[in-house]
Amino acid sequence: MGPDTAPAAAGRLHLVPVPISAEPGPLDAVLPAGTVATARAAHYFLAENARSARAFLKAIGHPQPIAQLRIVQIGHDPEDALVDQWLAPLRPAAGATPQDGVLVSEAGCPGIADPGANIVARAHALGIPVVPWVGPSAIVLALMGAGMNGQAFRFLGYLPQDRGALQARLQQVQADAWHGETQIFIETPYRSARLFESLLQHCDRALRLCVAADLTGSAPLLRTCTIGQWQAQATAAWPPLDRRPAVFLLHGTPAPAGRRWR
């Protein structure tokens, strides 16, 4: 086969994290130059939210006029039925050169507590190379900073909202935390203060609870205390969680010193 008939290689699907703070400071505080350069070089974007993607591309000074870029909004629940269509520009096809695509979330890392996994899964199935880039994840920063077990941990997403269901779920979560595995879960801005109170009400006094919010922002919150210590504090001294998305972590034993803890 001569070079003129060789099929063009597929484009790559880049996974590009974006800042997580509601009031982001300088971009280079949280994004490596390599991550930014990848987004600046691309012309095709799959975005959880097109508006926030445009704001990000403007903030990094994308060299093309933003209106000339192709930005497809995949939404919070990207439909499986649309994934092949979204990935089509990355695939070799007669008469067209495959291009790279960039997947971006509204905040943080695509596919981690955020949509995009079904698109990445399909890219693998289609032979499209997948390239993850370094950037901020609220969950990862909270885990680093909690002083809990990082050799065994479990991310649970959101806990149930219903009080009875929450209480039942916390029994299992606490049991796993006492076995030494860090339990991580998140809550939305308007419910995080209520979840914090529920944790103080339903968890064992000796369990350690870390509360983290806005870890790359101007007023970061990152504190680990036992439930008993949190309970003993005046409510005025409680973490300011009102209308802030938060990460919660529970761990039941002193942090392990060593590497091969489990």
Next chain:
Amino acid sequence: MGPDTAPAAAGRLHLVPVPISAEPGPLDAVLPAGTVATARAAHYFLAENARSARAFLKAIGHPQPIAQLRIVQIGHDPEDALVDQWLAPLRPAAGATPQDGVLVSEAGCPGIADPGANIVARAHALGIPVVPWVGPSAIVLALMGAGMNGQAFRFLGYLPQDRGALQARLQQVQADAWHGETQIFIETPYRSARLFESLLQHCDRALRLCVAADLTGSAPLLRTCTIGQWQAQATAAWPPLDRRPAVFLLHGTPAPAGRRWR
């Protein structure tokens, strides 16, 4: 209390990730300028490995002669009994100004599949502010890139080496993977190829397995296939795992499209 008698504030404990590739390219491909600036501004380091910490500080062009910096090697299993001594320079004390400290691993994020959690836990107990910085984590990059569930996942550390114990453990791991929770585990360079073969031997054909290695390096490996697809490939087409540390991920259902999957 007059300003002359006010206790000095405590120093901060910065958690600074370092590159993960054995052949690192440009540092700014994987580290934000903010992370690098934090390490450049510090004079006191708690390092898993003092030699690799010195090489990192040289690579980022630390403005002080490296020999003049205080670098304490905490090792792979930092001793609880030494933690207070290590944190002493960060605490307010008569006649001394508290200084900031920087915790660094040999590779990746301190405290995530790496030592440091007991030091961070003690910092919280002593009222020392903890500041995690953005940087590469092999586990996080693999999870982003696997195309598996990022709304519910579990990091298991290392699986047992003994064949019988491994097989028994994989039964539970597979059951959890089939429930839709991504199962993540790691293996050391000299055992990763053997673990890959064991997974092909013991796991269900329909389960998806992602293999990831050196994700920020010059020859990254990131592929997701079902066990059956992996088995069907010629061994020559298997991922080049010999002497490479690797991350393995298992997931049993198609990747969920949505955000609130669980």
